Amino acid sequence: MNxxxxxxxxxVGGFDLLFRTIYGILAILALATGLVKRSPWKWIVALIAFMGLYSSILRHCTPYAILGISTAEKK
Incomplete structure (x- = not known):
């Protein structure tokens, strides 16, 4: 594979892009407002937030690439 x-x-595009952005922002808000209390859960929610925003900003998901899935519009 190249x-x-x-x-x-x-x-990543369309509804998938919107969904990743929303759950990334919601996870950050949960961390910022103190909704997540326990330390292990804070790391898990932080990872979810990072992955959601990272993949929505770059419009790329490596597992999608490995599986050959694309929700982005064809150019």
Whole structure:
């Protein structure tokens, strides 16, 4: 498999992009407002927030690339 395609090709779009952005923001808000109390859960929610926002900003999901899934519009 081509590494450029695996790590750089846009494969997130539409509803999937919106969903990732929303759950990333909600996870950050949960951390900021103190809704998550226990330490292990804070790390899990922080990871969820990071992955959601990271994949929505870059419009790329590596597991999607490995599985050959794309929700992005075809150019």
């Amino acid at each position: 590494l450029k395609k695996l790590f750089l090709e846009e494969n």
